[in-house]
Amino acid sequence: MISLKNVTKTYAAGARSTTALRAVDLDIQRGEVFGIIGASGAGKSTLVRLINLLERPDAGLVAVDGRATDGVRGRELLALRRRIGMVFQHFNLLSAKTVAQNVAFPLQLAGERNLAAIEARVAELLARVGLSEHAQKYPRQLSGGQKQRVGIARALACRPSILLCDEATSALDPETTRSVLRLLSEINRELGLTIVLITHEMDVVRQICDRVAVLDAGRVAETGPVEEVFLHPRHPATLALVREAAREEDGEVSPVHGAIHRLTFLGSATHSPILGVLAREHGVDFSIVGGQIGSIRDQPFAQLNVAFSGGDVAGALARLDAAGIDVEALYDRSAAAIPAEARIRELAHVV
Ligand SMILES: Nc1ncnc2c1ncn2[C@@H]1O[C@H](COP(=O)(O)OP(=O)(O)OP(=O)(O)O)[C@@H](O)[C@H]1O
Structure with missing residues (x-):
């Protein structure tokens, strides 16, 4: 056209x-x-x-x-x-x-x-x-x-x-x-x-x-x-334009331990109570360190940065994947080389 x-x-x-x-x-x-x-x-x-x-x-x-x-x-x-x-x-x-x-x-x-x-x-x-x-x-x-x-x-x-x-x-x-x-x-x-x-x-x-x-x-x-x-x-x-749209405050993210993953829920998956299921069935703890919810055209979405710790994290991630939730590893706080706090703040802004 x-x-x-x-x-x-x-x-x-x-x-x-x-x-x-x-x-x-x-x-x-x-x-x-x-x-x-x-x-x-x-x-x-x-x-x-x-x-x-x-x-x-x-x-x-x-x-x-x-x-x-x-x-x-x-x-x-x-x-x-x-x-x-x-x-x-x-x-x-x-x-x-x-x-x-x-x-x-x-x-x-x-x-x-x-x-x-x-x-x-x-x-x-x-x-x-x-x-x-x-x-x-x-x-x-x-x-x-x-x-x-x-x-x-x-x-x-x-x-x-x-x-x-x-x-x-x-x-x-x-x-x-x-x-x-x-x-x-x-x-x-x-x-x-x-x-x-x-x-x-x-x-x-x-x-x-x-x-x-x-x-x-x-x-x-x-x-x-x-x-x-x-x-x-x-x-x-693109990242700059998305961040501007999210209008996130420059707030502190409390120090968290464990791997941080970005979970993207789109459409009907947005309403799934899956985090509770992961805690119960895979014994993982989680903290939400950043995120946004909204809609794209008429589809709901949620994008959450979640720090997982304890339990069967690998099993929990596989469960998310099977449920059609996009999972992206952002950073592991338990890893030896811990970047500056600023880096964690930046990750919280990614979504
Ligand atoms: N008539 C012109 N003569 C000289 N330079 C120009 C002319 N029109 C645009 N430019 C330059 O070309 C570049 C792109 O400008 P353009 O106006 O297309 O951008 P834009 O994305 O529409 O910006 P804005 O949102 O501020 O209007 C800029 O560096 C601008 O200064």
């Missing part, structure tokens, strides 16, 4: 130049919700401008909606751009136009002259985003969440096949963010639209995306299903 192959983009400013993207490969499938996450300066905005065809790469290939875009010009370029609906962080609504007029605007720009057809399409779009009764209001009379719903309705007006959301929830509070993400999820399911979400927040990716690519200093640091990238981050840039 969207593919970038070996894409590089450099900005030249006088004698200085900045390479914003380096050898980026991305493959976004039709109908998926794909997240692109990265810290400030990672190259997200540059990627948006390449996907919506406002800029061209210096090297490499960009294909959109199954079409290679190099060499596409004029009307053809305009038509391809219309396949992509844009949703912006600051809504970009026209303040002198009503909600209905804002949503009608792209249809008029696309050359639609039939007023009845425009009116019907606008009514349908406003119903979809839950704003029918606000059609005659002006943007200043709306809340942030309502303004973004207008932005989404406007982006859908010309029936795009891709919705490109550039930090679409970054100006919204967490509750409004959740409701806008729910709306995007509905649109993805019901209209089969491909959604690309550009964000600096792992929480946004976790709530809605199927797959994610992590950008770091212009490169794709890692990419994969959200469960995999969020629960088992491999690259330091």
